Amino acid sequence: MELPISLSKTSREPIYHQIENQIKALIAGGYLKAGSPLPSIRLMAKDLETSVITIRRAYQNLEYQGFIQTEQGKGTFVAEVANEKKQQIKVTAVYQAFESALDVALSYEYTVDQVKEIFAEVIESRKPKGDA
Amino acid sequence: MKALAEVKQVQKNVDEFKLGPVSLAIEAGTITALVGTNGSGKSTLLKLMMNQAKADAGNIKIHNMFVNGLNEEWKTHIAYQPQTMIGWDAFSGKALREFIAPLYPAWDDQQFNDIIQAFSVPLNKRFGKLSQGMQQKLILALTVARNTSILLLDEPTAFMDIPSKQKFIDLLIEWIESGDRAIVMSTHQVDDIMKLADYLCVLQEGKWMGTYEKETIQHMYCQFWMRDALPTESLPGEVSREGNQFITSKPEAMEAYMREHDLHCVNQKTLDLEESLSLLLNK
Numbered sequence: 001m002e003l004p005i006s007l008s009k010t011s012r013e014p015i016y017h018q019i020e021n022q023i024k025a026l027i028a029g030g031y032l033k034a035g036s037p038l039p040s041i042r043l044m045a046k047d048l049e050t051s052v053i054t055i056r057r058a059y060q061n062l063e064y065q066g067f068i069q070t071e072q073g074k075g076t077f078v079a080e081v082a083n084e085k086k087q088q089i090k091v092t093a094v095y096q097a098f099e100s101a102l103d104v105a106l107s108y109e110y111t112v113d114q115v116k117e118i119f120a121e122v123i124e125s126r127k128p129k130g131d132a
Numbered sequence: 133m134k135a136l137a138e139v140k141q142v143q144k145n146v147d148e149f150k151l152g153p154v155s156l157a158i159e160a161g162t163i164t165a166l167v168g169t170n171g172s173g174k175s176t177l178l179k180l181m182m183n184q185a186k187a188d189a190g191n192i193k194i195h196n197m198f199v200n201g202l203n204e205e206w207k208t209h210i211a212y213q214p215q216t217m218i219g220w221d222a223f224s225g226k227a228l229r230e231f232i233a234p235l236y237p238a239w240d241d242q243q244f245n246d247i248i249q250a251f252s253v254p255l256n257k258r259f260g261k262l263s264q265g266m267q268q269k270l271i272l273a274l275t276v277a278r279n280t281s282i283l284l285l286d287e288p289t290a291f292m293d294i295p296s297k298q299k300f301i302d303l304l305i306e307w308i309e310s311g312d313r314a315i316v317m318s319t320h321q322v323d324d325i326m327k328l329a330d331y332l333c334v335l336q337e338g339k340w341m342g343t344y345e346k347e348t349i350q351h352m353y354c355q356f357w358m359r360d361a362l363p364t365e366s367l368p369g370e371v372s373r374e375g376n377q378f379i380t381s382k383p384e385a386m387e388a389y390m391r392e393h394d395l396h397c398v399n400q401k402t403l404d405l406e407e408s409l410s411l412l413l414n415k
Contacts (some may be wrong), residue, residue, distance in 0.1 A: 008399035012354070012383065015347055042161075042309050047299065051346045052161065102221035 001039060002047050004031070015050050019058040026128055027081055028089035038068060038076040134160045136282050136314045137210070142190035142323060144176055151176050153190060154340040156333055158282065160312040163304070163328045164343070165319055169413055174318035175215065177335070179286050180308055181316070183211045193222065194282065208237060211278040213271050213285045216370070221260030225270050235279040244277035250299055263290035272300070277305060283307070285317035301327050322406055336413050353403040353411055354383035359396040370376035371411060379403065379411070 005022045007015055026032045039047065041055045048055070059076060062068045066085075069074045105115045133219075137158035146152040151173040158164060166174040179185040181192055184197040194200045194206035203253050220228060227247070233239045248255060251269040259267060268291050276283065283304075289297050301324070308315060320326060324333065325346070332349055335342040358376045367373075369382025380386045383400070390397060403411070 009404055010351060012351070012400075012402055015350075040309060042305055045330070046305055046327045049326040053330055053345055054347050 001037075004037065006051070009049075009050055011075060015048075016054045016057075016058040016061070019055065020061050023058070023062060024089050025093060026065060028086040028093075032078045032106060032126065034078050034080045036078050038078065040075065056104075133358060134312065136312070137316075138193045139177070140190050140192070141182060142177075142187045142192060144173075144185060144188055144380075146176070146178060149173070149338055151335075151338040152340060154415060155190075156316075156343060158314045158316060159388075160281070161308070162330045163308065163315045163317070164331040164333055165325050165329035167319070167325065167401055167409060168333055168341075169337070171337070172335040173338045174217070174335055178212065178214075178316070178318060185233055186269065189231050191369065193255075194262060195269050199216075201269050209280050210238075210284065211275045211280040212280040213275040213283075215286045215290070217259070217267070217271060220229050222258060224258055225255035225274075228259065228270070228274060229255070232274050232278070232383070236280075238279035240277050240279040243279065246275050247273035247276060247303065250303065250373050251296060265293060265296065269296065269332050277304070281311065281313050281316045283313070283317075285315065287318055287320065289319065289321050297321070297323060304328060305317055325405065331410075334409070334412060341412060349408050349412070351402055351403050352408045353379050353405055354386070356383075356386065357391055357399045359398050363393065 001028065002022070004021065005019060005026075007018050007022075011018070012118070019099060023038075032038075038044070040054050040061075041059060044055045045052045059070070063076075066079055067081060068076055069079045092113070102115060105118070110118075135157045137156075139154060139156040141153045141155055142151075143153050149171075149197065154177060156164070156174075156177075166177060168174055168354060176185060180187050181194070181199065182193075186200065195209045197203055197206040199206060225233075229244065233241070233244075247253075247269070251266075251273075253266060253270050256260070262270065268288060270291065271317075272285075274290060275285070288302055291299060304315060305328070307313065315328070319323065329346055331343055332346055333343040353371060356378055358378075360376065362373060362376060362378060367378060368385035369380040371379040371381055373379075383402075389395070
């Protein structure tokens with residue numbers, strides 16, 4: 001069972017961190033439900049073309065934060081995660097997306113007012129047609 | 133973690149060629165790839181681990197036993213697949229199995245048959261009549277079935293077709309997951325390295341460049357594209373430059389330098405494994 005995770009190998013964000021965040025997103029988004037099994041560390045390393053060292057690190061962090069749990073001899077499973085915690089992940093992801101968009105604009109020397117204008121335009125363009 | 137094999141400060145001189153000193157600790161559950169250009173000493177290192185060549189300095193232990201000691205029990209813990217087999221041509225796979233199986237107390241006939249079937253190896257044909265790819269598959273079956281805790285493979289997929297390479301990867305994953313086992317393999321195949329390796333032991337003309345976690349090599353170099361012409365002075369961690377583009381081994385220091393000198397970067401990326409290895413091996 002291969003997870004829908006895609007890593008950016010050319011990004012400077014550490015791979016284990018990318019894996020951690022994407023698994024959290026899959027749990028928050030409901031793709032990975034409580035109790036469902038995760039691939040073994042070795043299989044995951046093969047699928048994501050990384051090492052067992054990196055996967056073990058991501059799994060350990062996720063376990064420490066209560067997103068997954070390992071049962072000796074049985075494997076690793078998605079833990080029961082409270083709705084508030086799932087909500088928090090979604091909020092964080094949205095904030096991060098806006099922050100990186102803002103970084104792009106600022107690196108092109110846009111002013112904050114110009115960014116606000118662009119933001120308003122984007123929202124306008126996404127409104128369903130015929131919506132007055 | 134438990135070290136299944138240990139190579140300590142090993143050196144070997146063959147005519148003009150000098151290997152090492154090289155050290156390597158092989159832990160259970162890990163796959164180490166030996167990488168390097170042709171003639172960099174990968175096969176020699178594997179032979180030394182099998183005591184088929186004598187080290188001029190340093191020592192090698194398998195399951196805590198010196199390979200050059202009187203106690204040869206270590207041989208039951210390690211299986212080795214060389215690149216070529218001398219003297220096998222006249223024999224069929226069936227005959228070879230009958231010679232080899234009794235030599236290994238833990239021989240796993242089920243495993244042998246599974247591999248033979250997965251790769252459709254004809255057991256009645258003489259070894260010399262098989263294609264190079266088929267020979268590799270047969271040797272692999274005869275090596276893995278020894279059911280040891282350490283596998284040493286010398287370019288095991290060099291002649292395999294694409295679907296066979298995928299089967300090979302799946303087979304090794306299943307094998308390593310079924311116990312306290314470890315693999316050391318020399319390879320030039322990027323796919324083997326990407327999908328299997330945890331550690332890369334890098335050799336260049338006999339010189340040991342280091343053993344790295346795969347991710348360390350993947351984050352070793354960063355390429356920057358600059359808006360304007362590069363300053364003439366050497367940049368932090370600079371490895372190479374061409375036009376407005378350059379490669380550095382110190383991206384953080386470079387970013388600080390850019391802020392300080394008001395330089396603008398258009399794009400940047402971390403070099404992938406192949407690019408990084410090429411840089412490392414051409415140093």
